Amino acid sequence: MAPQPVALDELLDELRQLRARVPHLTGSLAASADGLVLAEDAGGVEAEGTAALTAAALGVALRLADVTGSGGFRELVLRGETGYVATYAAGPTAVLTVLAEPRANVGRLHLEARRAGVRIAELVHHGAVPATGRPLPEPGRTAGTRSPLPRRRPDSAQGPDAAGGSVPVGGPDPSTAAPAPPPPPGSATAPQARPSARTGVRRGGGAAETTAGSPVDGPRES
Amino acid sequence: MANTEASLKEAMTIDGAIGAALVDYSSGMALGTIGGTKDLDLDVAAAGNTDVVRAKVRTMEHLGLQEEIEDVLITLGSQYHLIRLLTSASDNGLFLYLALDRGRANLAMARHQLKRIENQLEV
Structure with missing residues (x-):
């Protein structure tokens, strides 16, 4: 599992494509499940802090899904007064966090970000991107x-x-x-x-x- | 007055109806969907037609037209797509979306029926 930095470009490319496809998307980042930035196109938002907070929110979300019997984590959407923050699953070790303006088309955001999450999962999963830190909890663990x-x-x-x-x-x-x-x-x-x-x-x-x-x-x- | 589910069911009784959705165009999410096929994913249609409605609203603003959109008709080779914006004060920001088989549908009748469904709809 030697890191191949070339995939980081592909990862970044994926984030840029996502921004191009979804109007009013202000930034996005791919992060490991424990809060380290893998790639970012965050548009001025502090990526490291956002990734770390994403991991914290993910921890709570996983527990909530577990306790309520809702199954595995898929996505987490926060709507603030002046924008959206949404986190999508991207394989067992990574997540995609997206920032958008309040007028964003959430339906479209879901469609595009879910697809991007799948592709990011492929990039990360093939070991092309260094899998930093711990994976998300596996079943039974x-x-x-x-x-x-x-x-x-x-x-x-x-x-x-x-x-x-x-x-x-x-x-x-x-x-x-x-x-x-x-x-x-x-x-x-x-x-x-x-x-x-x-x-x-x-x-x-x-x-x-x-x-x-x-x-x-x-x-x-x- | 009819609720969302009853209204969508009624929309499916319109001749030639393939699928229908009630969509919130501030978010692009569907409040309810009915019908649809493998080739017509109504969640995708909801998100995409939200962009259609928003574009038209913006265009009218740019043109200085102080008007409301009543409905939008999109004619395809084999289908009609009807978008009807809800006008009552409480239902603002929503539209009904109806996809029809062009071969089986009567457009004038479908438009008339959809208007009636919209008038009776209470979300």
Whole structure:
């Protein structure tokens, strides 16, 4: 997986094409899932900061999708008073973040940015662009790879001990949840947790678990 | 008064109808779609026709025309595409989009029916 910088040009090219295709798009950047800029055409916006914040927002989005059983991450759209910020999945290790004016055609933005996300995923996935840092959590490893998530895991791992799932689904008592150690990354914690009755209720029987955090799903859409 | 779903269903009863959508042209997103084919993706049509409507609105501004668009007709070789802007105060910024098979449709009747559907529509 030797970095081949030439693909960075292709990546940048993809971002420029996106800008050309969508009117009122003010900037875009491709970033790794942990917040490092891969390529940017951000039009004056501070790319590093935006990429880092994208990663933070992505972390919350992944958890929210997981907890609500919404499956893997596809996109995140923020509408501010003076513009849009949208983040699209681009393979398992990267995202595409797009900035647009408030009058942008969001329908068109979705169509074009989803396609661009697929192509960026191809560029990144073939190892042409250095895969910086950690990938997005893979199925079954969600808890191990992201620091905010283990809090939820002890809660579910505790299930079988806690009198057959009589503990309310919402918010475990911090005093009981705290002593449970976070599972080691990549361990078999997830399969162990699954027999818990509550796990099924909360995550739709592990269906979300297998898809959560696999933005590589993106290509399926087109 | 009819809601979005009922209105779209009624639009599909128009002779020759292939697909219909209710679109918010401030965002380019469809509030509802019905019908469509493999070759007619209504979400793509919603986004694309948003650009059509916006371009016409802008052109009229540039021409100094103080008018409202009532409808837009696009004639293809085998289809008619009708765009009808919603005019009631509460439904501003929306349009109905109707794709018709040119061989089966009666344009005058379709336009008349779409106007009636628009008048009854309450989002």
